[in-house]
Amino acid sequence: MGEVYDLDAAKAAQREALGEPFVFSFRGAKFALPPSSEWPVEVSAMLAEGNVQKAVFTLLAVLDEDSARNFVAAGPTMGHVNLIIEEAARRENMDFPTSSSLPGSASSPT
DSSP: OOOOOOHHHHHHHHHHHHOOOEEEEETTEEEEEOOGGGSOTHHHHHHHTTOHHHHHHHHHHHHOTTHHHHHHHTOOOHHHHHHHHHHHHHHTTOOOOOGGGSTTOTTSOO
16 A cells, blocks of 8 residues: 555644744734645635635634634724735735735725
């Protein structure tokens, strides 16, 4: 049968090599998004569909389940959400559309 690839061990090693989460502050509170290799698979589909808001809220809940609820309670706009995903993408060297082409940009209602 051969050697079994231990995905759990490989993921733990990857996690150690990645670095820190993306931490940002908003209205006096700190929030964090995990490194992209820790993003749930469904986040890719959310971003591809242009559902940036749901993607950010899902990512906020990865490291702290209450974080997304607390962020929403602080009253962000779509502009805030777009800035978060753009900066997370920049830090991860990912290629995402600019905020002007994301749904909910400045020309769209919040």
